[in-house]
Amino acid sequence: MSNDSATAFLIICSAMVLFMTPGLAFFYGGLVRASSVVSMMMMSFGSIALISTLWIVYGYAIAFGSAGTGNFFGLDGVFGIDLNKLFVDDVYRQALSGESLALVVAGFQGTFAIITVALISGAVADRARFGSWMIFAGLWGTLVYFPIANWVFNFTIVDGKVVDGGWLVYNIGLLDFAGGTVVEVASGASALALALVVGKRFGFAKGMHAPHNVPLTLIGAGILWFGWLGFNAGSELAADGIAALSFINTMAAPVGGLLAWALYEKFVVGKPTAVGAASGAVAGLVAITPSCAFLDPLWALALGAIAGLLCAFAVELKWKLGFDDSLDVVGIHLVGGIIGTLFIGLVGNNVGLLQTGTFDQLGKQAIGVAAIGIYSFVSAFVIAWLIQKTIGFRVTSTDEIAGVDRVLHGEEGYSQSDPRWTWKP
Amino acid sequence: MDQGNTAWVLLTAALVLLMTPGLAFFYGGMVKAKSVVSMMMLSFGSLGLIGVLWVIYGYAIAFSNGGTKTFLGIDGWFGIDTDYIGLAAQVKDAADPSGAFPQLAFVAFQATFAIITVALISGAIADRAKFGAWMVFAGLWATIVYFPVANWVFNFTLVDGTMVDGGWIVYGLGVIDFAGGTAVHINAGAAGLALAIVLGKRFGFSKGITQPHNVPLTLLGAALLWFGWFGFNAGSELAADGIAAVAFINTLAAPAAAMLGWILIEYFKHGKATSIGAASGAVAGLVAITPACASVDPMYAILLGLIAGALCALAVDLKFSMGFDDSLDVVGIHLVGGIVGTLFIGIFGNGVGAAFGFGWHQFAMQALGAGAVLVYSFVLALIIGFLVEKTIGFRVKAEDEIAGIDTVVHGEEAYAFGADRG
Numbered sequence: 102m103s104n105d106s107a108t109a110f111l112i113i114c115s116a117m118v119l120f121m122t123p124g125l126a127f128f129y130g131g132l133v134r135a136s137s138v139v140s141m142m143m144m145s146f147g148s149i150a151l152i153s154t155l156w157i158v159y160g161y162a163i164a165f166g167s168a169g170t171g172n173f174f175g176l177d178g179v180f181g182i183d184l185n186k187l188f189v190d191d192v193y194r195q196a197l198s199g200e201s202l203a204l205v206v207a208g209f210q211g212t213f214a215i216i217t218v219a220l221i222s223g224a225v226a227d228r229a230r231f232g233s234w235m236i237f238a239g240l241w242g243t244l245v246y247f248p249i250a251n252w253v254f255n256f257t258i259v260d261g262k263v264v265d266g267g268w269l270v271y272n273i274g275l276l277d278f279a280g281g282t283v284v285e286v287a288s289g290a291s292a293l294a295l296a297l298v299v300g301k302r303f304g305f306a307k308g309m310h311a312p313h314n315v316p317l318t319l320i321g322a323g324i325l326w327f328g329w330l331g332f333n334a335g336s337e338l339a340a341d342g343i344a345a346l347s348f349i350n351t352m353a354a355p356v357g358g359l360l361a362w363a364l365y366e367k368f369v370v371g372k373p374t375a376v377g378a379a380s381g382a383v384a385g386l387v388a389i390t391p392s393c394a395f396l397d398p399l400w401a402l403a404l405g406a407i408a409g410l411l412c413a414f415a416v417e418l419k420w421k422l423g424f425d426d427s428l429d430v431v432g433i434h435l436v437g438g439i440i441g442t443l444f445i446g447l448v449g450n451n452v453g454l455l456q457t458g459t460f461d462q463l464g465k466q467a468i469g470v471a472a473i474g475i476y477s478f479v480s481a482f483v484i485a486w487l488i489q490k491t492i493g494f495r496v497t498s499t500d501e502i503a504g505v506d507r508v509l510h511g512e513e514g515y516s517q518s519d520p521r522w523t524w525k526p
Numbered sequence: 527m528d529q530g531n532t533a534w535v536l537l538t539a540a541l542v543l544l545m546t547p548g549l550a551f552f553y554g555g556m557v558k559a560k561s562v563v564s565m566m567m568l569s570f571g572s573l574g575l576i577g578v579l580w581v582i583y584g585y586a587i588a589f590s591n592g593g594t595k596t597f598l599g600i601d602g603w604f605g606i607d608t609d610y611i612g613l614a615a616q617v618k619d620a621a622d623p624s625g626a627f628p629q630l631a632f633v634a635f636q637a638t639f640a641i642i643t644v645a646l647i648s649g650a651i652a653d654r655a656k657f658g659a660w661m662v663f664a665g666l667w668a669t670i671v672y673f674p675v676a677n678w679v680f681n682f683t684l685v686d687g688t689m690v691d692g693g694w695i696v697y698g699l700g701v702i703d704f705a706g707g708t709a710v711h712i713n714a715g716a717a718g719l720a721l722a723i724v725l726g727k728r729f730g731f732s733k734g735i736t737q738p739h740n741v742p743l744t745l746l747g748a749a750l751l752w753f754g755w756f757g758f759n760a761g762s763e764l765a766a767d768g769i770a771a772v773a774f775i776n777t778l779a780a781p782a783a784a785m786l787g788w789i790l791i792e793y794f795k796h797g798k799a800t801s802i803g804a805a806s807g808a809v810a811g812l813v814a815i816t817p818a819c820a821s822v823d824p825m826y827a828i829l830l831g832l833i834a835g836a837l838c839a840l841a842v843d844l845k846f847s848m849g850f851d852d853s854l855d856v857v858g859i860h861l862v863g864g865i866v867g868t869l870f871i872g873i874f875g876n877g878v879g880a881a882f883g884f885g886w887h888q889f890a891m892q893a894l895g896a897g898a899v900l901v902y903s904f905v906l907a908l909i910i911g912f913l914v915e916k917t918i919g920f921r922v923k924a925e926d927e928i929a930g931i932d933t934v935v936h937g938e939e940a941y942a943f944g945a946d947r948g
Contacts, residue, residue, distance in 0.1 A: 105530070106528070106529035106530035106532075106533055107529055107533075109530070109533055110529065110532075110533035110536075110537070113533075113537050114537075117540065134942075135942065135943045311939070311942045312938075312942065313941065313942045313943060314940070314941055314942075315562070315563050315566075315938060315939075315940045315941070316551065316554055316562055316563075316566060316740070316743055316940060319547065319550060319551075319554075319566050319570065320547070320551060320746070322547070323544060323546075323547025323548070323550070323551075323750075324544075324547075326543065326544075326547070327540055327541075327543060327544040327547075330536075330539075330540040330543065331537075331540065334536055339529060340529040340530070340532035340533035340536060341527065341529065341532060341623070341628070342527070342619070342620035342621060342622065342623045342628040342630070343620065344532065344536060344628075344631075345532065345536060345620055345623075345627070345628035345629075345630035345631040345634065346617065346620045346628075346630055348536050348539065348540075348630070348631065348634050349581070349613070349630045349633055349634045349637075352543065352577055352581075352634060352637060352638075353577065353578075353581045355577075356573065356574045356575075356576075356577030356578050356581075357578060359570065359573065359574035360574040360575060360578060363571070363574065367658070371937065372935065372936050372937035372938075373567070373657060373936060374563075374936050374937055374938045375563045375566060375567050375570065375936055375938055376938065378567060378570050378571070378574065379570070381574075382570075382573075382574070397612070397613070397614075397617050398581045398612065398613045398617065399581065399582070399612040399613070401581075402578060402581055402582070515943065
């Protein structure tokens with residue numbers, strides 16, 4: 102019975118996380134120009150299609166391959182592949198014999214891979230070619246996401262202790278409950294690399310890029326939040342007390358982030374904006390992702406508020422430093438992910454500086470952040486640079502100015518006119 | 527601890543959380559294009575503020591019981607358990623849950639109720655409220671009205687299926703309110719009426735002048751509300767069992783019938799069925815079935831839906847004849863629908879209804895509970911709203927209201943179409 106319950110819980114959590122990627126498409130889509138909303142949303146939908154396929158074919162075999170099976174090739178805990186896990190074959194066979202949970206976990210983890218890739222696309226709004234993006238997404242998923250998921254998410258627990266697994270979670274002792282490093286830091290660092298390679302939009306300047314549809318962005322934020330409850334609580338892989346703690350923290354941190362960002366805007370900038378409130382909620386969600394199982398709700402509130410404030414500052418960096426991270430993947434996901442991951446080393450239950458008086462765990466958290474941040478940044482930079490030098494990553498300047506939707510997809514996001522009555526030969 | 531129940535409570539909580547963004551779209555589509563950001567921010571602001579208050583002290587007020595040394599106040603009326611502040615006691619329970627599900631799961635589920643109840647009120651003050659003033663009102667109203675009223679209605683202790691302790695409405699009076707017809711809908715509706723009176727009418731308030739700026743947005747919101755409402759009603763059983771299934775099917779039947787009831791009234795009055803009417807009808811049915819979803823058979827849920835849809839379709843015209851600007855019909859739908867649903871139990875409720883020979887006792891108790899919440903919420907919302915109006919001011923300046931408040935209050939415009947095409 103309890104296995105049935107865990108299976109039901111995780112199947113529904115997986116559906117919620119899958120729903121996050123369309124949610125992200127709306128969140129990002131509302132923030133860009135009206136003439137590039139189709140392109141923006143297609144980068145997320147393209148990730149769903151491509152990364153799900155790769156995940157089933159070989160992504161799962163890389164991310165959850167462990168040595169000792171006889172079919173494993175590569176370096177255990179760092180980069181390898183288990184041939185038995187190709188096409189999720191081994192867990193499929195387990196499911197046929199009545200042990201369904203492992204197959205559901207494979208599906209659940211697939212939805213994480215999809216959204217991580219889609220998150221990066223915020224850095225290249227309004228100017229990326231769809232084909233180049235898809236090639237980048239496939240290479241990045243293969244060379245970056247699948248191995249780093251192994252480093253952090255692949256482990257074996259016996260009596261509450263990790264006895265085997267990826268090098269960060271097993272050898273270093275990194276605590277990352279739902280992917281502050283693998284999902285948030287990795288996508289944020291890669292977005293920075295991509296923004297540097299692809300370059301700035303024309304007329305890149307503060308105040309020149311108004312969102313074309315604020316309600317669409319708020320729809321996206323609402324759906325992201327809903328799905329994130331499945332993302333974090335589902336990461337317990339069972340419906341128990343820790344799942345409940347993760348769940349309430351996934352409400353507490355974003356509300357703290359939302360309020361902090363809105364208050365910052367009110368008292369420093371002048372007016373609380375809806376886009377700011379939505380961004381604050383997402384910053385809180387990002388920060389609580391690694392830490393949701395390790396904090397009391399009051400600390401989750403505090404973490405959300407800190408993340409909301411710091412991310413509100415961080416999104417200004419792109420104007421000062423001059424990189425066009427168009428939709429603030431760096432300012433929210435990289436910065437928020439780092440804050441949330443390090444926060445465990447400060448106040449995490451039983452491990453943080455506050456309770457143990459040592460910097461032990463904080464050091465481990467910092468190593469995890471640095472390893473994943475640097476590896477993702479460098480790999481993303483190289484992949485993007487190769488694409489830029491071969492087939493080109495960016496549309497031509499005339500196409501960018503005209504708006505990429507017509508050029509890339511032959512569609513317009515919105516049409517007010519009926520072609521039957523307005524068609525001119 | 528049972529993983530099935532835990533999964534059920536957590537997932538239904540997620541569904542209910544999604545209702546507040548859904549409400550923002552439902553309301554947002556109905557206002558002017560120049561105040562949609564403001565309208566949606568009233569909901570998102572509630573989400574932020576009430577979530578914070580709930581974690582810090584809201585749950586400690588709403589679900590505290592007398593009899594412990596840490597309880598301060600009057601049991602069943604207004605008190606706080608200091609051990610619950612910051613959810614300290616509930617976090618301890620999460621390590622090894624003592625009940626069928628972790629207490630934190632219930633905390634999360636009830637948090638989403640507090641959030642949406644406050645957000646519902648905002649429909650009464652569309653197009654003209656200051657954001658900061660709304661946030662002050664929301665925090666005060668939740669603290670003084672919602673948290674204690676939730677205690678009156680939702681806080682009770684069952685032993686072997688018999689209620690042995692609880693808030694004065696649910697335990698003292700024996701009112702049946704499964705998922706919050708009184709604590710959520712009558713509560714929010716009465717407060718909406720008070721705020722509409724405090725803020726006064728919009729400029730040029732008259733029938734037919736205000737048009738929804740984005741009908742698909744409202745329909746999307748209605749769909750998300752309905753989706754989330756399955757979690758709201760069926761989740762209130764706190765277990766995935768037969769009663770949850772009854773609540774679920776009734777949450778399908780009542781809004782469907784109410785949608786028909788509403789568009790039939792529209793058809794007979796105006797000759798056309800509108801999509802806003804269909805969406806409003808569905809919401810009216812959802813409101814009415816909220817208290818009654820576990821107490822009536824599906825056929826009676828359909829009857830309740832038809833009655834609620836038709837009555838609410840008539841009630842939303844009251845604001846024009848009586849001259850209060852409840853802009854998005856919080857009174858006409860939530861107050862009226864909530865009363866209809868709560869009283870319906872007294873007539874057709876299984877095992878208690880007058881129609882089944884159980885006398886009018888339950889009906890009287892339902893009326894007493896509904897009346898108590900209505901009066902308490904209305905009076906306090908009027909006082910809080912009035913104090914906010916007299917101190918920092920609740921309403922934007924006349925010229926800002928006419929220009930549209932999004933740029934004035936939030937510095938944003940909702941839409942920038944064509945701006946980049948030159």
